Amino acid sequence: MRDWRTDPTFAMCRALADGADPASFAGGAFDVRAVVAGIRSDARHGVLLDAVPWGNFPHGGDAREAVHLLRTGADSARTPTDVLGGLCANDSRAAAALAVPFLIPLAADAHHPHRAAALAVLSGPARARHHGVASRDELLLHRNDPRRHAPDGYDGYGVEVTGYPAGWSVAAARAAITAGAPVLLPLLGDSDPAVRMDAAYALATAADPDRTIRTAFATAFATGFAAGFAAERDAMVRAALLLAVAETARAHVQPSAVSWFRERWQDRTEAPEARLAAAIGWLCLTDEPAPEDLHRTVDSFATDERAHAMEVLPWMCAAAGAGEPGLLRCVRRMLHPEEPEPCDDPWGSSP
Template sequence: MRRGCDVGEWRTDPTFAMCRALVDGAELSSFVGGPFDVRAVTAAIRPEATDGFLLDEVPWEHFPQGDHVREAVHLLHTGDSPLRTGTGVVSGMCANDMRAATVLAVPFLIRIAADTCHPHRADALAEVSSPARARHFGVASRNELLLHRTDTRDDTLYDDYGVEVTGYPAGWSVAAARAAITADTALLLPLLNDPSPATRIRAAYALATAADPDRTVRAAFRTRLGAEEDPIVRAALVLAAAETTRNHPHPPTTEWIRELWRDRTQAPEVRLAAAIGWLCLTDEPTPDDLCVAVDDLASDERAHAMDALPWMAAASRSGETGLRHCIREMLHPEQPDPAGYDDPWAANQSSRRLVGWGPRQQGGRGCQ
């Protein structure tokens, strides 16, 4: 399967005309709801097409590298080739900041994941939430961890998400992916009870991106936590509940998460996840007992084990686990970067802040 984006191929892509027009001064709002608005395109896919895997009904060709995404979905679904399964295409393109076409795959990936007999269901589930997140790798601060940037605007390309490497508005892709996941929460919720711990973690990670105004998803996380025995999965459910609560504030849930990190009967992984989640949900100064608990519980072995949580894996950096990075950013901001860490942006911090890419001022205060 081809990877990457050939320049000549990209310039013949239909969406290139839209992106070129935007560069030349066209209003983004003039493309809202049209054939290159991935939010409208995804919403218009017929349920019969997704349920029946009628891939030819989807206009993959409207978006950069859409043919590669279609092929990946086909290979995942059919398993025709033992050497080419389509695994990693969606997440790889998202890592390369090309999400638009991958969004169209989300409803199909969810159906593969929900099929308990499908040999590639775990691979599909691992890809589901990739288009629904952006600008989250290496993020570990109270202000930005677990944050859904809601300022997706139709009047400017330069909202909180900016543009993808192709010039496509990234906020449109993220919003479309989250809407697709929200539409299929009924298929994802049963996966919280799957026999595989990895599947339960990935289901929680995907569901945490869904809109949850009536708190159905959040209630499912708490219900599953009551039955869950695996400490890493329990930690995942806590982080998922915190992410949902950050984007749909609910003070009782914030207080519940606070009590979890204070509860000495909880597994250390749960208390650590709750401490990080609670810090992201409040601007209160960091309590001394939280600092003591986190520093006491966060052993190197546990920090590496918690990188099995996709939130922590995304927050990790070269030479530093995600948990350690979160603790340093949130509780010990005076500590330097780990030895050997090379920040390519360090020489240009001021310009990063001007465009909203640099670290923001932390809420509350760190440990004293």
């Protein structure tokens, strides 16, 4: 096992632990934002895979090998995607962020055997410390702007387990997804509902100053993403699109967005899953007290069975914790914050 104190991939992290100013590394070979920005379009197809300084980042070699295996269409995508997902789950995202520009073209290649796996994992580094987060203040929130290079790199995210600035990893991944948005947007009209959900989840992390992405979500939800596509009819995908709209709207909340979400959860013709997603979106976009009809809507539809079914939504899967499904965790944290956190300790209830 490598020792982080002598491993050259931890050079920057060791320097930061010794008191170095993160700003002294900004824009250089150890700044994942700068490295991702410098990956040319041909590198995204793997031509320049070895030109990327993977070794400058913790676990970079593992991330590089995972991308290589995915790109070559190895028999199983589970191991490489597990590696990339594991880096994010273990709060070590810098190397996973480097992988994002390479994963986007794989996800968009309809003939690639692991396109769905690549799409499912590529947005992980764009969301730091979001697992188990389910409050109105924190769910769907991005603290940093991927177009801005914060000198300290923290942007409210602090540091990763390795000591690397978490804000840099998040910004790099979000910037890559923003640049790849034109490639990812057509996936909202894919024939596979899981691909449509994961595309919405990824695109929701992109910067959207001109509301192009938010408009695409709303269009797919209401009238179909492109000519020839009917309005989205899959209840779970409709729920995903609503959560994606809410996530993109959080950067600059407009009264019209709040009103639009109110109309969605009040719509009795809408699928229960979508009405629940709209209620969660509304709660995240305003600090207004939840009205009684929202409480009634949630109480009617947020059953245990539906909560488990809605775990297919990446947002709800991420919000889950302590054995509590994401939907029920959101309902408790948003509507009943006074209730205690559940305990998953098997000895916790013992006398």
